[in-house]
Amino acid sequence: MPTRTEIGPAEKITPGTMHSFTFGDREIDKLLVANVHGQFVAYVDSCPHQGARLSGGTIGGTLLESDPQDYQYGLDNCVLRCPWHGWEFDLRTGETLFATQKRRLIKFKTEVVDGVLYVIR
Amino acid sequence: MTIAQERATSDARRDDPTKIRVVDCDVHPQFVDGLWDVLQYLPRDMLARIGIGRTGNRPEDDAANRRGFRVPANTNYNNIVGLRRDTKYDAEHVPGSNPQYAREQVLDEYGIDRAVLLPGGIQGIGAMPDADMAAALATGWNRWVSDHWLDFDDRFRSGLLIAPQDPALAVKEIQRASIDKRFCQVEMTLSNKLMGDRSYNPIYEIANELDIPIGTHPIGTEGGFPTAPSWPGGTPTYYVEWHTGMTTVYEANLISLVANGTFERYPNLRIVFVECGIAWLPNVLWRFDKNWQALRDDLPWLKKRPSEYILERCRFTTQPMVEPDNPKHLDYLFEMIEAHRTLMFSTDYPHWDFDNPNRALSVLSDDLRQRVLVDTAIEFYKDRIL
Numbered sequence: 001m002p003t004r005t006e007i008g009p010a011e012k013i014t015p016g017t018m019h020s021f022t023f024g025d026r027e028i029d030k031l032l033v034a035n036v037h038g039q040f041v042a043y044v045d046s047c048p049h050q051g052a053r054l055s056g057g058t059i060g061g062t063l064l065e066s067d068p069q070d071y072q073y074g075l076d077n078c079v080l081r082c083p084w085h086g087w088e089f090d091l092r093t094g095e096t097l098f099a100t101q102k103r104r105l106i107k108f109k110t111e112v113v114d115g116v117l118y119v120i121r
Numbered sequence: 122m123t124i125a126q127e128r129a130t131s132d133a134r135r136d137d138p139t140k141i142r143v144v145d146c147d148v149h150p151q152f153v154d155g156l157w158d159v160l161q162y163l164p165r166d167m168l169a170r171i172g173i174g175r176t177g178n179r180p181e182d183d184a185a186n187r188r189g190f191r192v193p194a195n196t197n198y199n200n201i202v203g204l205r206r207d208t209k210y211d212a213e214h215v216p217g218s219n220p221q222y223a224r225e226q227v228l229d230e231y232g233i234d235r236a237v238l239l240p241g242g243i244q245g246i247g248a249m250p251d252a253d254m255a256a257a258l259a260t261g262w263n264r265w266v267s268d269h270w271l272d273f274d275d276r277f278r279s280g281l282l283i284a285p286q287d288p289a290l291a292v293k294e295i296q297r298a299s300i301d302k303r304f305c306q307v308e309m310t311l312s313n314k315l316m317g318d319r320s321y322n323p324i325y326e327i328a329n330e331l332d333i334p335i336g337t338h339p340i341g342t343e344g345g346f347p348t349a350p351s352w353p354g355g356t357p358t359y360y361v362e363w364h365t366g367m368t369t370v371y372e373a374n375l376i377s378l379v380a381n382g383t384f385e386r387y388p389n390l391r392i393v394f395v396e397c398g399i400a401w402l403p404n405v406l407w408r409f410d411k412n413w414q415a416l417r418d419d420l421p422w423l424k425k426r427p428s429e430y431i432l433e434r435c436r437f438t439t440q441p442m443v444e445p446d447n448p449k450h451l452d453y454l455f456e457m458i459e460a461h462r463t464l465m466f467s468t469d470y471p472h473w474d475f476d477n478p479n480r481a482l483s484v485l486s487d488d489l490r491q492r493v494l495v496d497t498a499i500e501f502y503k504d505r506i507l
Contacts, residue, residue: 050477084475086202101446 002120007033007110010117013040016077020045020055027051028106031119034059036078036091042119043094044106052084054105062088062097141234143478144498144506146438147338147395147467148227148277149241150270151217157187158269159243162261167254192258193245193349195341198360205471217241217471220273227470228276231478235498235506238270238279239308239338239395246284247310248342248349255284256294263298271303278506280308280336288323295327305505306336306393311350317377322386329387334436334501338395343370350374371397372405375435379409382422384430391501393436396469400443403457406431432459436501438467439493440476442484451484461492465501 005023013019018034032045032055045055061076079097080089088097094105109120152158160168168174172186205216217223227233243262249255259282266279281304283291291309298304307328314320316337328335344352344363350370357363371394384390409427413420423430437458445451458464466482469475476482482490499506 050480052477081202083205084477 004111004118004120007042007117007119010040010112010115013117016059018055018059018080020053028121031108031121033110033117033119034080034091039092040110040112040117041091041094042108042110042121044108046106047082047084047087048103048105049082049085049087052082054080054082054089057081057083059091065099141495141499141507143231143233143235143494144466144502145227145231145233145236145468145470145478146393146465146498147440148223148236148238148470149217149472150220150223150238150266151215151241151471153215153218155188156190156192156243159258159261159265160187160190162264163257167257170254192243193248193342193346194242195245195345197345197356198363200360200364203472205475220270220277223470224274224276227468228274231468233468233478234276234495236277237305237336237502237506238266238277239336240280240282240310243282244308244310244338244340245342245349246282247286247312247340248346249284249286250348252284252286252290255286256290259284259291260294260297263294263304267301267303271301278303278305278502280304280306281333282308282310283324285309285312285314285321285324288321292323292327295324295331295333299331299333302505304333305502306334309335309337310340311337311374313348313351315377316374316392317379317381317383319381322383325383325387325390329389332389332503333505334391334393336393336395337371337374337397339367339371339397343367368398368401372401375431376405376409376427379423379427379430380420382420384434385422385424391434391436393438393465393501395438395467396440397437398441398443399437399439399458399460399464400454402431402437402463403454406458432463435463436465436497437463438465439482440467440469442476442482448484455485455489461489462497464493465498466494 007021013033013035015035015037018032021031021033023029027046028044030045031042033040033042045053047054058081059077060079061073062079064072064074066072075090078091080091089095089105090097094107096103111118111120160173165174171190173183227236240262243258246255246258262282270277271279281295281298283294285291295307309324342349344356353369357366375394378384378392406428413423413427466478468478482493485493
């Protein structure tokens with residue numbers, strides 16, 4: 001049965017930032033919560049590659065898929081980059097950006113009630 | 122159960138060699154204040170050559186000269202991932218530059234009983250035209266790593282850095298520093314000559330005599346300087362292209378060593394190719410053997426198949442572990458390269474392509490894991506790892 005876990009005042013997680021929260025000893029109890037252009041997202045704080053704490057990485061943009069020697073920067077503040085091997089995740093979906101055999105972060109729903117952010121897990 | 126958890130439940134006396142559970146063959150301590158960390162160990166005359174400490178110098182001249190001094194490095198390509206961000210112990214410091222933090226993040230976190238420290242930020246000295254300065258920097262690094270890392274935790278061991286341009290100076294440094302058995306291998310950074318070149322024989326001779334293995338490791342200068350190892354075919358355009366193709370440089374160096382009879386001439390010589398990859402090795406073993414069978418008299422000093430020299434005397438480290446889509450292909454690879462005797466574990470902390478041993482080695486069988494994590498390293502490094 002999913003439960004609502006209180007994170008705290010929503011205004012403390014500003015756009016383009018993320019925070020880590022731990023609610024237990026299991027991997028699934030370690031969360032990262034980010035604000036992607038005003039939308040809150042929450043994922044298990046573990047890279048599906050080798051288990052790095054993603055909250056130690058960066059949020060920013062990236063070079064988008066393009067034609068050879070064509071460069072287009074985009075997805076500003078939407079891309080979470082793993083601090084170990086640089087895997088890029090679209091924070092809106094939790095999916096890796098590389099073209100094939102995508103991997104996905106474990107995602108939780110969020111909701112804001114009276115200015116307080118909750119994760120449903 | 123993770124490696125660290127296994128260790129925590131067993132007897133952890135580190136000075137009992139049977140209790141060495143994991144050897145990490147590749148950890149890179151980073152400088153706190155750039156090359157100045159090492160320059161402080163140089164003799165006055167060498168510092169004066171680069172404008173530091175001259176009579177009449179204003180302090181800002183020294184500071185400017187300190188900051189301006191460079192060794193050849195990977196300046197052609199930009200890797201925005203670089204060092205692991207989470208190895209910085211605070212916002213002010215370079216990732217991987219604090220031995221206390223490295224101890225927690227590598228040794229304690231993963232239950233590693235021995236970690237071999239190899240140069241970071243200075244291995245480009247092999248591409249310096251000035252052989253004397255290169256040799257002085259090598260000595261400086263050896264002294265620095267001893268004072269700041271080896272003395273910090275007795276689980277650390279180190280490569281003994283040499284600059285190959287002047288083998289006589291390299292031999293002197295090996296003779297000096299190898300007295301400290303915490304230097305468990307000679308770390309031979311490379312110039313623009315393949316390792317089998319006979320001019321390097323004095324280095325192999327002293328290593329053979331002292332029974333100390335030699336290691337080599339990707340540098341960053343490959344293909345970037347005329348004095349550095351050259352790149353096959355041309356110059357790569359992008360960092361990923363360069364990183365992926367770099368194995369070819371070390372493939373060529375391995376073939377050179379065997380072809381020149383280096384292992385035949387020096388019966389104790391053992392060499393580890395650190396972070397040079399493993400998946401290219403079967404082709405070398407098979408192609409070289411086939412060529413030798415047909416053209417044996419081109420290399421009449423080889424008394425056995427080239428593959429036998431490689432499998433007996435050469436070792437390779439696991440990181441970066443290749444990740445084929447079909448895990449069975451990895452099993453086949455391990456069988457082809459006789460991984461039970463050729464493969465040794467490494468993390469490459471704090472670099473971006475660091476391997477987490479709890480994940481990267483999950484592909485190994487239990488028996489092979491034991492060999493890779495510790496047994497092969499103990500046989501290779503002998504008493505210098507104990």
